[in-house]
Amino acid sequence: MSETAIDIAIIGGGLVGASLAVALGPLIERHQLRVAVIEASELSASGAQPSFDERSSAIAYGSRAHFETMELWSQLATRAAPIHDIEVSQRGAMGRTHLSRRDAGTPSLGYVLPNAFLGRVLHERLADMAIDWHCPARVDRMTPEPDGHRLVLDSGQTLHAGLTVLADGGRSGLKASLGIATDRHDYEQHALIANVETAHAHEGWAFERFTDEGAMALLPLTQRRMALIWTRPPESIDATLAMSDDDFLLALQSRMGSRLGRFQRVGSRHVYALSMSRAREQSRPHLAVLGNAAHAIHPIAGQGFNLALRGVMDLNAAIEAALDAGRTPGEAATMADFEQRRQRDRDLIMQASDTLVRLFGLELPGISGVRGAALGLFNLATPLKRALIRRAMGLARH
Numbered sequence: 001m002s003e004t005a006i007d008i009a010i011i012g013g014g015l016v017g018a019s020l021a022v023a024l025g026p027l028i029e030r031h032q033l034r035v036a037v038i039e040a041s042e043l044s045a046s047g048a049q050p051s052f053d054e055r056s057s058a059i060a061y062g063s064r065a066h067f068e069t070m071e072l073w074s075q076l077a078t079r080a081a082p083i084h085d086i087e088v089s090q091r092g093a094m095g096r097t098h099l100s101r102r103d104a105g106t107p108s109l110g111y112v113l114p115n116a117f118l119g120r121v122l123h124e125r126l127a128d129m130a131i132d133w134h135c136p137a138r139v140d141r142m143t144p145e146p147d148g149h150r151l152v153l154d155s156g157q158t159l160h161a162g163l164t165v166l167a168d169g170g171r172s173g174l175k176a177s178l179g180i181a182t183d184r185h186d187y188e189q190h191a192l193i194a195n196v197e198t199a200h201a202h203e204g205w206a207f208e209r210f211t212d213e214g215a216m217a218l219l220p221l222t223q224r225r226m227a228l229i230w231t232r233p234p235e236s237i238d239a240t241l242a243m244s245d246d247d248f249l250l251a252l253q254s255r256m257g258s259r260l261g262r263f264q265r266v267g268s269r270h271v272y273a274l275s276m277s278r279a280r281e282q283s284r285p286h287l288a289v290l291g292n293a294a295h296a297i298h299p300i301a302g303q304g305f306n307l308a309l310r311g312v313m314d315l316n317a318a319i320e321a322a323l324d325a326g327r328t329p330g331e332a333a334t335m336a337d338f339e340q341r342r343q344r345d346r347d348l349i350m351q352a353s354d355t356l357v358r359l360f361g362l363e364l365p366g367i368s369g370v371r372g373a374a375l376g377l378f379n380l381a382t383p384l385k386r387a388l389i390r391r392a393m394g395l396a397r398h
């Protein structure tokens with residue numbers, strides 16, 4: 001079979017790969033770029049596609065601006081639930097902090113969007129774009145060549161790409177086959193996710209609560225529904241999954257209190273093992289690594305996809321700068337520019353989310369008092385609070 005020459009090949013059409021393809025839209029038109037997206041899973045309304053499962057994602061206010069740039073926000077806004085306030089607390093101890101949109105000076109702190117809806121909107125846009133869409137198709141092999149990579153698909157088709165973007169979620173083995181190692185820290189925790197219905201309206205409040213068994217978050221969805229992320233030690237996750245709905249709701253109530261009234265209903269429950277991982281190389285000449293393939297973090301602060309989306313926008317900006325200067329997307333200078341744009345934000349967010357998980361996971365005598373005092377002080381320290389909120393919202397990166 002003959003080889004097809006491609007300017008940019010994106011391996012993985014999940015949330016991150018699809019976002020990059022959409023963001024590249026204006027450059028594809030302006031520079032007649034040939035872009036291919038290769039996605040292994042067949043897309044279906046059932047949500048079988050890995051990125052577009054039952055989860056909802058907290059979308060930072062700064063990410064809204066990125067979706068506006070992609071001209072997707074007006075569609076996404078129809079299902080986006082705004083977050084107006086966040087309460088962070090620890091179970092059984094004093095000290096809590098309240099983050100508000102007033103502290104940030106924005107109409108909301110962020111939004112919550114169902115992943116399946118976000119995926120559908122992205123893929124509907126891709127269907128209208130002039131890209132080569134290979135789906136279902138898996139990249140089985142990737143071989144470096146002097147001016148790019150040779151990609152062999154499971155259909156036997158071969159592509160030659162000047163720039164290859166690995167957005168495969170990090171599980172395909174392609175990264176390792178290129179000799180890129182990944183550092184991984186297993187948190188020895190699982191996240192159980194489910195949607196719950198509350199008796200009282202949430203009024204845009206999100207709750208993060210640290211308990212002796214792990215962190216919990218409730219994020220507002222449309223109507224009286226909230227998205228629950230409940231992190232638990234591996235040894236108790238099976239029992240939590242096996243609980244009847246009534247017992248599950250009672251257990252949740254005892255941990256989250258009665259602020260939202262009675263928890264009334266719970267949807268299907270799903271479990272994810274949690275780890276932090278980071279590829280030792282995030283780019284090379286002719287290669288960029290994005291999304292979970294580049295870095296995965298604990299979901300408690302809802303930063304993983306937001307961080308990845310900033311990577312998407314930085315890669316798009318580096319490619320645009322290269323094309324405007326008469327360079328090609330994959331050459332070494334373009335990739336060095338991408339890495340320079342990315343490094344600080346990535347290091348800060350990864351470090352901050354890990355510190356948060358470790359600080360609230362520590363069980364030392366008196367530590368809950370220290371955490372309570374820290375939360376209380378943070379609540380009073382308005383400039384610090386504002387600075388931290390704006391960074392978490394993706395509004396203060398550089």
Ligand SMILES: Cc1cc2nc3c(=O)[nH]c(=O)nc-3n(C[C@H](O)[C@H](O)[C@H](O)COP(=O)(O)OP(=O)(O)OC[C@H]3O[C@@H](n4cnc5c(N)ncnc54)[C@H](O)[C@@H]3O)c2cc1C
Nearest residue numbers: 012014016040051057058139168169291292302304305306
């Ligand atoms: C419980 C939980 C809650 C989370 N909540 C939030 C949140 O609130 N806010 C937030 O910002 N982030 C959140 N995250 C993080 C977020 O979900 C991830 O950052 C995001 O899903 C990463 O998407 P991705 O496209 O990189 O990877 P994936 O979703 O894994 O997609 C990779 C795609 O590549 C395809 N693929 C794989 N191998 C190949 C191959 N060889 N050839 C072709 N295609 C291939 C797969 O089929 C898949 O579609 C959460 C994560 C978890 C676990």
